[in-house]
Amino acid sequence: MTQEQWGQVCKNLLGSVGQNNFTNWIEPIEFLDIREGVAVFNVPTSFMGNYVSQNFGDLILHQLTRAGEDVRRLQFQVATNNPARAERHQAASRVNGADMTAKAAPTPAAQNELLPGAPLDARFTFDNFVVGKPNELAHAAARRVAEGGPVTFNPLFLYGGVGLGKTHLMHAIAHELRARQPDLNVVYLSAEQFMYRFVQALRDRRMMDFKQLFRAVDVLMVDDVQFIAGKDSTQEEFFHTFNALIDANKQIIISADRAPGEIKDLEDRIKSRLQCGLVVDLHPTDYELRLGILQSKVDTFRNQYPDLVLADGVLEFLAHRISTNVRVLEGALTRLFAFASLVGCEITLDMTQDCLADVLRASERKITIEEIQRRVAEHYNIRLSDLVGPKRVRSFARPRQVAMFLCKQLTSRSLPEIGRRFGGRDHTTVMHGVKRIDELRVQDGQIAEDIEMLRRTLEA
Numbered sequence: 001m002t003q004e005q006w007g008q009v010c011k012n013l014l015g016s017v018g019q020n021n022f023t024n025w026i027e028p029i030e031f032l033d034i035r036e037g038v039a040v041f042n043v044p045t046s047f048m049g050n051y052v053s054q055n056f057g058d059l060i061l062h063q064l065t066r067a068g069e070d071v072r073r074l075q076f077q078v079a080t081n082n083p084a085r086a087e088r089h090q091a092a093s094r095v096n097g098a099d100m101t102a103k104a105a106p107t108p109a110a111q112n113e114l115l116p117g118a119p120l121d122a123r124f125t126f127d128n129f130v131v132g133k134p135n136e137l138a139h140a141a142a143r144r145v146a147e148g149g150p151v152t153f154n155p156l157f158l159y160g161g162v163g164l165g166k167t168h169l170m171h172a173i174a175h176e177l178r179a180r181q182p183d184l185n186v187v188y189l190s191a192e193q194f195m196y197r198f199v200q201a202l203r204d205r206r207m208m209d210f211k212q213l214f215r216a217v218d219v220l221m222v223d224d225v226q227f228i229a230g231k232d233s234t235q236e237e238f239f240h241t242f243n244a245l246i247d248a249n250k251q252i253i254i255s256a257d258r259a260p261g262e263i264k265d266l267e268d269r270i271k272s273r274l275q276c277g278l279v280v281d282l283h284p285t286d287y288e289l290r291l292g293i294l295q296s297k298v299d300t301f302r303n304q305y306p307d308l309v310l311a312d313g314v315l316e317f318l319a320h321r322i323s324t325n326v327r328v329l330e331g332a333l334t335r336l337f338a339f340a341s342l343v344g345c346e347i348t349l350d351m352t353q354d355c356l357a358d359v360l361r362a363s364e365r366k367i368t369i370e371e372i373q374r375r376v377a378e379h380y381n382i383r384l385s386d387l388v389g390p391k392r393v394r395s396f397a398r399p400r401q402v403a404m405f406l407c408k409q410l411t412s413r414s415l416p417e418i419g420r421r422f423g424g425r426d427h428t429t430v431m432h433g434v435k436r437i438d439e440l441r442v443q444d445g446q447i448a449e450d451i452e453m454l455r456r457t458l459e460a
């Protein structure tokens with residue numbers, strides 16, 4: 001394959017991975033040759049080789065095969081020093097439009113190993129983010145931060161359960177900032193990558209470079225920060241980086257799977273610093289949001305599969321039955337479309353049930369005690385700790401009984417187990433609470449209405 005033909009393959013790759021990934025990861029690799037079914041590339045560092053191989057390997061292989069090459073494997077070898085390559089790698093180190101290596105001026109060796117940010121997913125934009133009640137606050141806060149301007153919420157802390165759109169929103173902020181202010185040095189990475197780089201810097205005795213690199217950013221985004229819980233020295237370094245950036249009035253955006261105060265094994269001083277900006281959560285999706293997401297996905301699939309027929313009621317069925325997380329929902333739809341186009345059939349309700357039998361089984365709704373407690377506390381506007389705590393004032397005791405009642409009705413947990421989860425109460429207390437609410441339901445219209453509404457949202 002000639003360099004020209006490789007250039008054509010690159011054009012196709014650009015279409016699949018998006019401009020950002022392309023600039024950061026594909027452009028810096030140098031195509032050398034195809035020898036006996038192995039495509040060989042020069043890469044500036046082994047880290048980059050591993051990353052490209054893991055994340056884009058299949059795509060590259062696919063595109064090479066499409067171009068008519070007989071390739072079975074890719075091989076990435078670290079290039080020996082040459083100025084052209086060094087230049088390419090400089091380009092790779094330019095994250096989101098800003099040249100971090102130049103700003104921080106670390107040693108050449110540091111440039112090789114400390115690639116500052118992880119690539120952004122081109123699909124995770126604000127345009128592709130469907131807004132509904134459960135995520136409207138998080139979306140609005142993300143939008144505000146993405147508009148740039150004076151730093152208002154610092155840090156912005158986004159949290160929520162698995163697959164609810166935290167990473168999507170963070171990438172959307174980064175895309176938007178980059179589009180609005182190309183010179184801004186925006187760095188997005190996971191807490192795990194932060195730790196990885198920290199450990200590597202320690203091992204290579206390059207802590208000064210590490211500190212300089214991280215203190216030279218304008219906007220730092222750290223995803224899944226709960227990962228550093230229990231990792232003492234990483235926490236310590238994170239704390240220093242965090243403080244230095246906040247003091248310099250630089251924007252920080254953090255995500256986690258739970259609220260700062262609820263992350264176990266995270267130092268108190270970090271918890272309290274994480275809470276000093278704006279903390280917003282992404283609630284579990286409701287039916288309407290899931291339907292909206294499915295509809296927007298179908299719109300994008302339409303370009304790919306223009307002839308596919310989708311029967312009425314399929315999306316509603318999926319939105320109703322798959323309520324675990326958006327990732328599973330999207331995966332289900334992708335599978336449906338792929339299957340229907342391969343087999344050449346319409347997407348009907350029967351076909352959906354067959355094709356997704358395993359996903360539907362796994363998504364069977366299991367309401368948990370924690371979910372009930374959280375919803376009830378929200379509904380009555382009291383803290384979760386008061387709902388399960390010892391205080392017996394009516395404003396806590398009644399919601400507590402409502403929650404116990406719903407636990408009994410909607411889960412298969414025993415009375416002693418429910419008692420344990422309500423601050424270690426005895427099963428007779430639970431029994432009394434359940435009985436009391438059963439009586440009140442008949443006498444008190446408001447309680448009956450509360451229960452009905454809570455049950456509906458929990459079962460949605």
Ligand SMILES: Nc1ncnc2c1ncn2[C@@H]1O[C@H](COP(=O)(O)OP(=O)(O)OP(=O)(O)O)[C@@H](O)[C@H]1O
Nearest residue numbers: 128129130161162163164165166167168293326327
């Ligand atoms: N409101 C939404 N609109 C459109 N797509 C969404 C929405 N919420 C989530 N998604 C999609 O669902 C998938 C999972 O989202 P994402 O990776 O952002 O979740 P997460 O909260 O970061 O999960 P995790 O805790 O596993 O890291 C992504 O493909 C994302 O685009």
